[in-house]
Amino acid sequence: MPLWKPSPPSPRRASCTSQESLPARESSTSAAAPAWSPSPRARVEAIDLTPQLLERARENARIAKVDIEFREADAEDLPFRDEEFDIVVSQFAHRFAPRPEVAIAQMLRVLRPGGTIAFSTWPPELLVGRTMQLASRYMPPPPPGIPSPMLWGDPQIVTQRLGSAVADIVFDRDSILVPASPRSTFGW
């Protein structure tokens, strides 16, 4: 989850992309594969729950020659002050937090009034969504009360979860191209 530093008040805006795998415009939770390019003048901080993914993110940042401070943290407990950032982006990450209402409240807490929150999710009916639904049939069920991450792919649910905290919600759908080789994508 990369986060950008400040500027003045107005309502927060939200941009939600649902894809086969999505590039957010300028915001992120978890940063292993940033699909965005921060301005060289921006201060960008990023978090992820998984140390191995953070290593990949640091490597990607070195390759892309972008200066990002990464740290291990939970989207449900962001280690940042209130209203600290201009932009908050989550690329396929906060959607895995077990309590969506807590994750979204944290993302909005660290976003300044008038800032932009943007995130990418997968629609349930396309490849990644269907693959996850297939895999979940063979896995133990989640603990009671934990909603499926796939719900983040439904614009109605996203609108409901953002509630009145944001104005100007925009949805977009696009495709993301990844190398066909599992070796280059996943290291298999």
Ligand SMILES: C[S@@+](CC[C@H](N)C(=O)[O-])C[C@H]1O[C@@H](n2cnc3c(N)ncnc32)[C@H](O)[C@@H]1O
């Ligand atoms: C599908 S991967 C996406 C990784 C990367 N953002 C990208 O787009 O390539 C999901 C990521 O969400 C992270 N994640 C899951 N739950 C999280 C949480 N509660 N807080 C922060 N990151 C979390 C995982 O560690 C993992 O890196």
